[in-house]
Amino acid sequence: MTGWLSRLLGRSEPAPQQGSSSIARERLQFILVHDRISLTPERMDMMKQEILAVLRKYIDVDGDSVDIALQKRDKNSLLIAEVPFTKSIHNEDYDPSRDDA
Amino acid sequence: MGAKVVTITSGKGGVGKTTTTANVGVALAKDGQKVVLIDADIGLRNLDLVMGLEKYIVYDLVDVVEGRAKLRQAMIKHRQFPELYLIPAAQTRDKTAVSPADMIQLTDQLRGEFDYILIDSPAGIERGFRNAVAPADDVLIVTNPEVSAVRDADRIIGLLEANHKEPGQLIINRLKPEAVRRKEMLSPEEITDILGIKIIGIVPEDENVVPSSNTGVPVTLMEQSRAGQAFRDIARRLMGEKVPFMSLDDASGGLFKRISRLFGGG
Ligand SMILES: Nc1ncnc2c1ncn2[C@@H]1O[C@H](COP(=O)(O)OP(=O)(O)OP(=O)(O)O)[C@@H](O)[C@H]1O
Ligand SMILES: [Mg+2]
Numbered sequence A: 001m002t003g004w005l006s007r008l009l010g011r012s013e014p015a016p017q018q019g020s021s022s023i024a025r026e027r028l029q030f031i032l033v034h035d036r037i038s039l040t041p042e043r044m045d046m047m048k049q050e051i052l053a054v055l056r057k058y059i060d061v062d063g064d065s066v067d068i069a070l071q072k073r074d075k076n077s078l079l080i081a082e083v084p085f086t087k088s089i090h091n092e093d094y095d096p097s098r099d100d101a
Numbered sequence B: 001m002g003a004k005v006v007t008i009t010s011g012k013g014g015v016g017k018t019t020t021t022a023n024v025g026v027a028l029a030k031d032g033q034k035v036v037l038i039d040a041d042i043g044l045r046n047l048d049l050v051m052g053l054e055k056y057i058v059y060d061l062v063d064v065v066e067g068r069a070k071l072r073q074a075m076i077k078h079r080q081f082p083e084l085y086l087i088p089a090a091q092t093r094d095k096t097a098v099s100p101a102d103m104i105q106l107t108d109q110l111r112g113e114f115d116y117i118l119i120d121s122p123a124g125i126e127r128g129f130r131n132a133v134a135p136a137d138d139v140l141i142v143t144n145p146e147v148s149a150v151r152d153a154d155r156i157i158g159l160l161e162a163n164h165k166e167p168g169q170l171i172i173n174r175l176k177p178e179a180v181r182r183k184e185m186l187s188p189e190e191i192t193d194i195l196g197i198k199i200i201g202i203v204p205e206d207e208n209v210v211p212s213s214n215t216g217v218p219v220t221l222m223e224q225s226r227a228g229q230a231f232r233d234i235a236r237r238l239m240g241e242k243v244p245f246m247s248l249d250d251a252s253g254g255l256f257k258r259i260s261r262l263f264g265g266g
Helices: A004-008 A020-036 A041-056 B017-030 B061-065 B100-111 B127-133 B147-162 B177-181 B188-195 B209-215 B226-238
Strands: A059-061 A067-073 A076-082 A085-088 B004-009 B035-039 B084-087 B116-120 B138-143 B169-175 B198-204
Touching: A020 A067, A020 B147, A020 B188, A041 A059, A041 A067, B004 B017, B004 B127, B017 B035, B017 B084, B017 B116, B017 B138, B017 B169, B017 B226, B035 B100, B061 B100, B100 B116, B100 B127, B127 B147, B138 B147, B147 B188, B169 B188, B188 B198, B198 B226
Parallel strands: B004 B116, B004 B138, B035 B084, B035 B116, B138 B169, B169 B198
Antiparallel strands: A059 A085, A067 A076
């Protein structure tokens, strides 16, 4: 983020590595995205578990490598899911509408 | 409907609402505007002290709302600017003594006579905040460059939106340019990025502010104060002037480079 202010401030020395302001920015982005849709991290985790349960009906998912998170892109809040899976379940007989998996 | 009603609020306490109300009010009056300041922080009145008008209080906002005093009787005229008035808050009552409808009625009575009605909101998002915001045409949201204050500002933005109010404009107070440069403090650019609202002022941390509230003479009146300059700029932006943002260069002052590209000056 080399914006007007850093230009303005005239960068007399090389930019310091990671000041605490970048941590502040990341923390804020995380908090606000949850504040804005009133979804606490706890409920977020519940949602993640439910999504995982559904995914597992169809594909082989390793729960630990799944990353489901809220993100802010421009003015929009997005739910981003990254779900690496190993192999699909080839069960032609499986009827997803029946909840007996 | 002459006057514009501008409410200064924040969510988080102690970020500079009262300081901003007093200074922008004085700056507007200095520019020849007719201004009335209303302290809506019932139970914790402060604006009278920052304005240096505490010894002239006879009646307050609650006296007016409850019919013990006429509006005129509660309006304290500023000594130096005869077209600047203060309506003080009650010190011994609580926020429920006034309703949002009372605030709308009161400001409607004043609109014809004034150019600006500035309302100093209490911290929080409860009744006092709703009272202060109810009659607002414009809302100025004061924040500090720190995580908790920015978070609370975002909450206010959400509440304004939920109540179909105008989005509000941001004032970042107590910015330390050296800390921003060291990347130890959020920059105005980062904060406006995160909050996604328009910015109307950046006020530096200024050692003149505390002595000024000690003496009851707002920093706006000190020509050399950088915070004073920032408040004067905010007043002019409120009046619709395109005032470039001043560079917050080094603390030693001097360089008042103007930058306008980014915020479009108003
Ligand atoms: N730019 C500044 N530089 C230095 N000190 C400041 C600045 N702005 C405000 N202050 C100081 O911060 C303190 C809090 O300011 P102020 O009373 O205006 O905040 P507030 O938001 O009205 O607080 P409250 O929520 O309690 O009503 C005061 O002591 C004030 O002098
Ligand atoms: Mg205050």
